[in-house]
Amino acid sequence: MTNPSLLILPGDGIGQEVMAEVRKVIDWIGAKRGATFDVSEDLVGGAAYDKHGVPLADETMAKAQEVDAVLLGAVGGPAYDDLDFSVKPERGLLRLRKEMDLFANLRPAQCFDALADFSSLKKDLVSGLDIMIVRELTSGVYFGEPRGISEVDGQRVGVNTQRYTEAEIERGARAAFELAMKRDKKLCSMEKANVMESGILWRDVVTEVSKDYPEVELSHMYADNGAMQLVRAPKQFDVIYTDNLFGDILSDCAAMLTGSLGMLPSASLGAPMENGRPKAMYEPVHGSAPDIMGQGKANPCACILSFAMALRYSFDMGEEATRLETAVEKVLADGVRTGDLLNEEGVKPVSTSEMGDAVIAALD
Ligand code: NAI
Numbered sequence: 327m328t329n330p331s332l333l334i335l336p337g338d339g340i341g342q343e344v345m346a347e348v349r350k351v352i353d354w355i356g357a358k359r360g361a362t363f364d365v366s367e368d369l370v371g372g373a374a375y376d377k378h379g380v381p382l383a384d385e386t387m388a389k390a391q392e393v394d395a396v397l398l399g400a401v402g403g404p405a406y407d408d409l410d411f412s413v414k415p416e417r418g419l420l421r422l423r424k425e426m427d428l429f430a431n432l433r434p435a436q437c438f439d440a441l442a443d444f445s446s447l448k449k450d451l452v453s454g455l456d457i458m459i460v461r462e463l464t465s466g467v468y469f470g471e472p473r474g475i476s477e478v479d480g481q482r483v484g485v486n487t488q489r490y491t492e493a494e495i496e497r498g499a500r501a502a503f504e505l506a507m508k509r510d511k512k513l514c515s516m517e518k519a520n521v522m523e524s525g526i527l528w529r530d531v532v533t534e535v536s537k538d539y540p541e542v543e544l545s546h547m548y549a550d551n552g553a554m555q556l557v558r559a560p561k562q563f564d565v566i567y568t569d570n571l572f573g574d575i576l577s578d579c580a581a582m583l584t585g586s587l588g589m590l591p592s593a594s595l596g597a598p599m600e601n602g603r604p605k606a607m608y609e610p611v612h613g614s615a616p617d618i619m620g621q622g623k624a625n626p627c628a629c630i631l632s633f634a635m636a637l638r639y640s641f642d643m644g645e646e647a648t649r650l651e652t653a654v655e656k657v658l659a660d661g662v663r664t665g666d667l668l669n670e671e672g673v674k675p676v677s678t679s680e681m682g683d684a685v686i687a688a689l690d
């Protein structure tokens with residue numbers, strides 16, 4: 327049997343720094359759990375632009391299509407702000423998402439008890455929170471035609487179109503149901519079927535798909551009520567499946583229930599490959615953080631937890647994934663904090679690499 331393959335794209339700014347800590351985790355798993363990955367590393371974003379004049383080289387794109395999973399750090403930074411739109415660092419990321427056809431964006435909102443004080447909600451509302459938002463990523467109002475700004479009867483009119491085919495709704499729904507099967511077997515689908523035809527279709531298709539997952543308890547909610555419920559009683563949810571626009575907003579909202587940007591992982595999944603694994607890219611939610619780059623201040627946990635998602639969803643290593651998440655939880659419970667997780671004066675933050683070392687020690 328061949329080793330599972332992983333393409334690492336650290337990218338720019340703190341992407342490089344946090345990825346170095348993930349490398350330690352990969353080495354630990356190889357040494358202590360006997361699971362060896364074929365790891366290759368390449369450039370994306372500004373780093374790729376500096377070398378190739380484009381934010382993602384064709385060879386890198388081809389490699390991404392072949393591996394079992396891609397792990398990306400972050401792209402962008404002030405040095406690239408004035409570049410032409412077509413070669414901006416973000417275009418590298420968008421090309422990966424588009425050409426790999428990553429249609430299901432997974433954004434967990436998980437609250438580590440030790441950080442519950444960071445939440446904007448009361449501690450008992452978020453303590454133990456563990457929900458997963460699945461956002462449809464490749465269609466909907468961000469892509470629908472017609473679109474644009476034109477002049478009609480002497481005034482400017484801005485148009486975007488919410489458009490979903492049943493195939494698009496269905497494939498995302500299947501990804502969401504599969505996830506629910508690996509979790510608490512509860513799925514809440516959110517749309518606005520009360521005012522949008524695309525929402526009516528959404529509700530119908532999700533209900534049809536649910537027949538293949540009789541063990542999963544399905545509910546439907548209007549997305550505006552969903553937003554309200556997320557901040558009122560978030561623990562009622564397990565998996566949430568929603569469209570591109572609502573998912574963009576609801577996932578950011580849910581993420582902030584749990585504290586710092588430096589803690590938030592994500593995954594984007596596509597269709598199953600020949601080996602049955604989904605095409606997949608994992609990345610922290612944060613950007614390249616130019617304000618702290620090169621200073622050893624970045625919190626590597628978001629990237630480490632993104633790798634934990636890769637272990638679970640791409641490599642069938644759920645046990646190792648849980649172990650890694652538990653290690654991060656233990657480190658936080660022990661009071662180890664990077665600067666972004668501190669609000670008290672007088673407590674000394676640890677560096678990026680000290681945080682990584684602490685996670686490795688906790689894994690042991
Ligand atoms: P950002 O996420 O890079 O930073 C926002 C704030 O959070 C900063 O104060 C930063 O220091 C802090 N922060 C972020 N991650 C952190 C971590 N791991 N540990 C500690 N503190 C952390 O967003 P910003 O400043 O809006 O964008 C900076 C650059 O990153 C821009 O060029 C932007 O285009 C790019 N970007 C890239 C993304 C990606 O690659 N997926 C996502 C968001 C922004």
Ligand code: MG
Binds near residue numbers: 574575578
């Ligand atoms: Mg957003």
